[in-house]
Amino acid sequence: MIWSFLLALIAPLLSAVPATTAVAAYPAVVDSTSVSAFGEQRAPFAVRFGETTTDYRVMAMFALPGQHVAIEARDTTARVPEAPAQFELSAASGAAAPQGDGHWTWVAPARAGLYPVVVRNDRGDAVTLNVFVMVPYSAMRHGRVNGYRVGAYPAPRRGHESEYQRPPGFIEVTDALLDTHVSPHFTLGQFVCKQAGGWPRYMVLRQPLLEKLEQLLAAVNERGIDAPTFSIMSAYRTPSYNAAIGNVTTYSRHEYGDAADIFVDADGDGVMDDLNHDGRHTEADSRVLAGIVTRLEGEASHLVGGHGTYGPTSEHGPFTHVDVRGFAVEWSA
Numbered sequence: 001m002i003w004s005f006l007l008a009l010i011a012p013l014l015s016a017v018p019a020t021t022a023v024a025a026y027p028a029v030v031d032s033t034s035v036s037a038f039g040e041q042r043a044p045f046a047v048r049f050g051e052t053t054t055d056y057r058v059m060a061m062f063a064l065p066g067q068h069v070a071i072e073a074r075d076t077t078a079r080v081p082e083a084p085a086q087f088e089l090s091a092a093s094g095a096a097a098p099q100g101d102g103h104w105t106w107v108a109p110a111r112a113g114l115y116p117v118v119v120r121n122d123r124g125d126a127v128t129l130n131v132f133v134m135v136p137y138s139a140m141r142h143g144r145v146n147g148y149r150v151g152a153y154p155a156p157r158r159g160h161e162s163e164y165q166r167p168p169g170f171i172e173v174t175d176a177l178l179d180t181h182v183s184p185h186f187t188l189g190q191f192v193c194k195q196a197g198g199w200p201r202y203m204v205l206r207q208p209l210l211e212k213l214e215q216l217l218a219a220v221n222e223r224g225i226d227a228p229t230f231s232i233m234s235a236y237r238t239p240s241y242n243a244a245i246g247n248v249t250t251y252s253r254h255e256y257g258d259a260a261d262i263f264v265d266a267d268g269d270g271v272m273d274d275l276n277h278d279g280r281h282t283e284a285d286s287r288v289l290a291g292i293v294t295r296l297e298g299e300a301s302h303l304v305g306g307h308g309t310y311g312p313t314s315e316h317g318p319f320t321h322v323d324v325r326g327f328a329v330e331w332s333a
Contacts (some may be wrong), residue, residue, distance in 0.1 A: 034051035038177045038221045038228050040114065041184040044216045046117050046126045048072040052207050060182035060210060061117075063108040064136055064169055073102040073119050073127075077185075088120040088305030091115065098306035106131045112172040114180060130180060135202065143240065145170050145202045149195070149239030157251050163326045164251055183210040185217055186226065191235035191260070195244075204257030208324040212296070213260065213302040216322065218289060219292050220264065225275060230262040233319050253306065259323035261310075283311035283332070286318040290330075293322055304328050 046055040050069050056075060075085035082222035089103045093115045095107040109115060117129040125227070127209035135145055143151050150170070171188075182205065191205050213230060214231030220227045225228055237247075237254040251257035263286070271281050275288040286309040293307045306329035308321040 044077045060180045061129045061131045065110045067108045071104045091117045135171045150238045155186045167204040173201045191231045195241040206258040209258040226266040231265040233261040235260045253323040263319040289320040
């Protein structure tokens with residue numbers, strides 16, 4: 001009798017919980033030390049978010065406040081036509097409206113921040129989209145976003161206007177978000193500009209760079225090189241910081257959020273591992289990594305970009321620059 005009474009009391013409360021709200025299947029924020037082993041972590045289905053598609057179990061996506069984003073789930077396994085995969089979507093915030101089987105429209109919240117969106121299939125597999133709603137570029141005033149010094153972006157590069165558009169917005173980064181997964185083996189904190197300052201900070205990051213790093217990491221491990229992640233010496237740089245460190249490049253890809261200076265450091269000594277097994281840490285190790293980049297770009301043309309090799313100095317060990325600028329460039333420094 002008492003159980004029936006209690007159930008009658010809580011039933012309206014349970015039914016009032018929005019169907020689009022759920023805990024993310026892949027933890028949105030984790031301890032960065034959990035990136036301790038390599039495993040590709042792909043789902044048996046792909047999710048399209050706007051113009052970007054992924055089948056990784058976790059991937060960062062980006063939207064502007066109030067943006068309407070089309071989301072689609074598509075099975076990538078062989079299933080009989082009579083039993084197609086069924087999908088459901090849950091969102092931490094924002095409005096998600098179904099548009100037919102495996103299709104939704106998600107409206108981004110008005111406030112900048114992290115808003116995970118999870119898509120599940122009927123077998124319990126899940127893809128977590130860690131969606132960052134950005135502060136629009138138009139919010140920048142006198143080279144600053146909410147007081148954080150960014151600097152000036154030049155007009156699009158002549159002849160490559162589409163590749164050098166000013167960023168649509170900036171990710172608002174707090175110290176609580178640094179361990180957020182932006183892909184299976186990388187966290188947001190690995191890409192933040194090293195510019196001094198308090199919180200929040202602001203940055204640009206593009207999903208194609210994350211995809212390229214994940215595919216490169218898989219290729220490196222297939223070569224027998226133990227790499228649970230890449231050490232990232234430098235990723236996003238504000239135009240202001242890029243100038244302050246003496247970089248005279250007008251159109252540095254670091255400013256556009258799709259470049260990273262990386263090295264393999266499985267032993268944790270802060271220096272590129274001896275990839276060519278000659279007993280030294282030299283630019284030759286960087287060239288081993290660059291060679292894998294070249295082969296990857298030959299297989300994945302949508303990830304083509306620049307890559308350069310760098311030897312050790314008194315300040316750092318050897319490293320390899322990779323980016324996703326949209327056309328191939330190679331150099332050695």
